[in-house]
Amino acid sequence: MKLIRVILPIAIIVLGIGAMKTVTALGDTTEENESVDTRPTVRVTQLKPESFAINIEAFGELAPLESTRLAAQVSGEVVEWNPTFVAGGIVKRGEMLFSIEKDAYTAALLQAESALANAQAALIEEKALANVAEREAATLPNSRVTDLYLRKPQILSAEAAVKAAQAQMKIAKRDLANTEVVAPYDALIVSRSIGKGDFLTVGTSAATLYNVEVGEVTFPLARFDQAFLPEALNGIEATVSLLNGTTDEIKRSATIVRDSGIYDSATRMTHLVARVNDPYGLTTQQPVLRFGAYTKVSFTGKTIDNVYRIPQELITRRQLWILDEADKLVAKPVEVVREVDSEFLIRVDIAADDRIVMTLPEYPQNGMAVKVIEGADKLVAKQP
Structure with a gap:
């Protein structure tokens, strides 16, 4: 028993000393600290200037070129009228509408x-x-x-x-000859106010007709579009479209024929007129555009040269960001010429080999160091 009492404390001391040496050895082991790159990553591309034809769109209502309030030119009793001489009927030029005794x-x-x-x-x-x-x-x-x-x-x-x-x-x-009243043009009968047996005097109103040989769309043009109008308007080809509630559009060829010549005093807009031949498709078998339809008119305006097309999100505070030789951000002031869908057409002082930043950091600053991701993004040119 005495021997155990002597050996036990000595064993405890020996174990304690061993444990201390082990802890010290572990504490002396140093870990290698790796340096962390905190620069934001970006992708870059290069831009080339291009010429861009401005497409102008506006909206207006289709109306007849002319309408006629048909009246009797002689007195007498109505003895006959054309079965198509009813509201909504369409008659050809020279077709008899009604006759007087x-x-x-x-x-x-x-x-x-x-x-x-x-x-x-x-x-x-x-x-x-x-x-x-x-x-x-x-x-x-x-x-x-x-x-x-x-x-x-x-x-x-x-x-x-x-x-x-x-x-x-x-x-x-x-x-x-005036006892037989005929259509002065291909016409849509809007209303008829006479019937068989009625006695007409000279000047009695008989009907209202719309000319369906030609229709016109008068549409306003905002000031930001007026700057891109061609020098000569008359004769410019246009397209008149009617959304029919489906994925398809009814489209007809048209021609810009004139400017209204005045500005609207309230909106400061000017108005142009586009003409559509045979809107009801009587002779051309084209899709029908009815009078009163709300239509979209589109045509090509001026072509602007030396502009860059770029997504809108890359322009912040009228600035475009590029990289210098040290991969640091540099802001370039831009002139936004026009907005086209989700892109801007801009003018900016850049060189052909300048690297355009395509993925901006959250808070870009002049001189901010960034890391360029390999594999530059490409801007895919869209057809105007």
Whole structure:
């Protein structure tokens, strides 16, 4: 027992000393600290200037080139009307719309023809008498030969009677022709206010027609678009589109024909007019554009040169960021020429080999050091 009591403390001391040496040895082991690169990473690309044709879009309502309030030109009873002469009907140029009772006008034409025949007969008679007088005058002294003797006044009076009779006959023919009212152009019947049996007087309103041979879209143009208008507007080709509620668009060719010539006092906008031929597709079999439809007009404006196309998110505070030789950020002021979808068209003072930063740090600053990721991004040019 005494031996155990002596050995046990000695063993405990020995174990303690060993443990202390082990801890000290572990504490003396130093870890290698690796340096951490905290620079933000970016991707870069290079840009080339290009020429870009500006596409201008605006919206307006399709309206007829002209509308007519059709009225009776002669009096009489309506005896017949065209079955298509109803609201929504479409009639061709020269097609009969309705007719007025003709008997009185046929009789008036016969009377005018009779009066003309009598006047022509009287003229022939006067000319014959004048010939006789002229032959007799050859045997008479000059002092006795007068214009009255030669029947010159009578001939002038007979000729005037013939002209008056001809005028009356023209009026009678016109009135008879006006008993059949025809379409002045290919027309859409907007409204009709007469029926069979109605008695019309001169000037009685019969219907309202829209010309479907030509339609026009008058559309406003904002000031930021006005700067990109071509020098000459008339004759510029355009496209008029009608969204029909599906993925398809109805598109028709059009032509810019004029400027309204004034600015709207409230909006400071000017208005242009695009013309669409045969909007209802009667002769061209094109898709129908109805009057009153809200349409989009698009056409090509000026072409601007030496601009760069770049995503909008890369422009901050009107600045474009590039890298210098030391891979540090440098801000370049830009002029934004126009916004095109999600891109800006800009002018900026950069060289062809300048590296454009495509992925900006969260808070970019001039002189900020960055790390360039291998494999530069490429800007894919979109078709204008």
